[in-house]
Amino acid sequence: MKKLLIGMLSIVVLTTNLRADEGMWLPWLLKSQTTEAMKKKGLKLTPDQLYDLNKSSLKDAIVWFGGGCTGEIVSPNGLVLTNHHCGYDYISKLSSSADNILDNGFWAKNYQEERPVAGLSVTFVVRVDDITKEVLDAVKGLNEKDRAEKLQQLYKTITDRVTAGTHYEAQCREMYKGNAYYVFTFERFNDVRLVGTPPQNIGKFGGETDNWMWPRHTGDFSMFRVYMSKDGKPAKYSADNIPLKAKxxxxxxxxxIKSGDYAMIMGFPGRTNRYEFSQGVKIATDLVDPTIVALREIRLKAWKEEMNKDTDIRLKLSGNYASISNYWKYFRGEAEQLKNNKVFELKQKEEKAFGAWATSKPEYKNLLSDVAKAFGEYQPISLQSIYLNEGILAPTIMKYVQYASMLEDAKKDGDATKIESLKTRILTATGSLPYDEPIVKADKKIFKEILLLYNKNIAADQKAPYFKEVILGYGKTPEEAIANYTDFVFENSVFANEGMAKAFISAPRSSILNNDIAFKHFDAFRKHYNATYKDKVADYYEKTGALGRLYIKGLMEMQPNKEFYADANSSLRLTYGNVQSYMKYPLYTTLDEVIAKNIKYKDNPEFAISPRLLELYNKKDYGRYADKNGKLPTCFLSNNDITGGNSGSPVIDGEGRIIGLAFDGNWEAMSGNIHFDPKNKRTINVDIRYVLWLIEKYGEAGNIINEMTIVQ
Structure with missing residues (x-):
């Protein structure tokens, strides 16, 4: 009986320890309550070993990769490890049908073979300083519009001050919706080179079918190197630059790994909205998310048809396709899980408790009624900005028109230097807008289908007057009119041809632009939005911004003993937990299952594998990377709290060593940006043993392995 009781108590303790821990914590602000919880879960490091301004610490190995992902330094010589999908767009741009490293993989055997990557930067956090008092004193008593203007002025003053006399950059970030402020000092390196990548049938194994799903078997990693000038400073690409000497x-x-092992993730999570009001959840679930899904699906379908016909077109569109499809599926999952997890009802419950507390508090007693009024005014027009940005302006032809419009606006200012500078930047940007004939064909379908959806879903009294003229003037039915109008636009606009569009941008003429049908289309929808909805939408964001700031302030007063974390905003964060499965699913996957999936889905190209991987599998030459059962692990689960931007983040054990790379979240918890579900929230990670096995055995790149510090 005593043994049974002890056993039962052990299970209770273990279950408590393995509960998913909510929070994307600021590593320089860890309080004793949080650090003690981290120690109980298995952390052996001190807070100073995580973040220190004066000595080497973990934060010095974590990099902001390309402004949208995370990477980590894994050698003294600036070697960066991140996800394959984080490097995907850069890898695809380095690929061609003659040198198809996206499909075939690439492994540099020495520094000379590493490939420069245009437009890629890697950024380190140098320091973070609290500027809350300075900011709040400066904006006290201001209305929201004046407050926003004052913040921009103040940000400029502060960033200039902290970077004076240095090569550093700085950004001011608000936390807790404007209840706290910090200035981040960064060191940005722009000479970054590709070192290694598996072929995409490993790095993207499972494709969109498996995206956001578990079990998973994706070798989602790629490797780059940071270079610096000989005097140790960031520099633009030069053959004379040398590998970074890592701090x-x-x-x-x-x-x-095994169940219960400590797992910590550091990185740059993008955006969460954990303090959202219930009305915002309702709008996301019923209106915004389904609309984004429908509009993105139009682009994906049209692109896929052309990508399947030609390798060059596939390579040119692959980066854009991957970016759009990732969050197309995300918004599907978010809408579904917001409903499944009853997040609207949970938010209402939280607000009810707050309302009861606020009744006797003059500062807060009207807050929730003001929130209801603001959302009530916004809800009927909530799709206007979505249809403009994800719809009307989404076709590539509209991207070229927008660039031309920017030039036209610059010409009105009459600054020739600015115009030439803008031209250069635009022509550089259009390099990522391939517009070959098959892509124009897809763009035409996209243009038409978006207008059909606009006609179907936007209320008659909210439609642009220009659109109503199109419906009346181009056909007997809306469908016929939209089809005929689309033909007319693509037959007559200079922006429906890549060569003509770029020629126009090189030598813009107002008379041509103002008479171009595609520009008229763009200008009409833009003016309709600006005249009818822009101020209303801005007013909504001003009101809900102020109300959200007050709500968090009130929550902190209502729960003074609770440690609150700030919403993600692409600043350096830490999340801690354990290696842990959920539901009926396995904790980890193996290479055996990769082969099994390939056989099961033999007709699906997303599950194709290379002959070389099959050959290595048949040899079972796993060496030191095998688990105790002789299997090769591929991916595993942990209960960390992550979101977009954490892609590529290291999964770190209790002693500061990498056990994997975070690359995805699970379908059952895709409401996570708004609500944390401790029962089902999981992070999907590629096992570091699979990463190193692929480098050594598949890529035959022992030189890369030899750079790293490996604990066996």
């Missing part, structure tokens, strides 16, 4: 790099733990 700190993360060692690799090859001992493997």
């Amino acid at each position: 700190h790099h993360l060692p690799i733990n090859l001992k493997g």
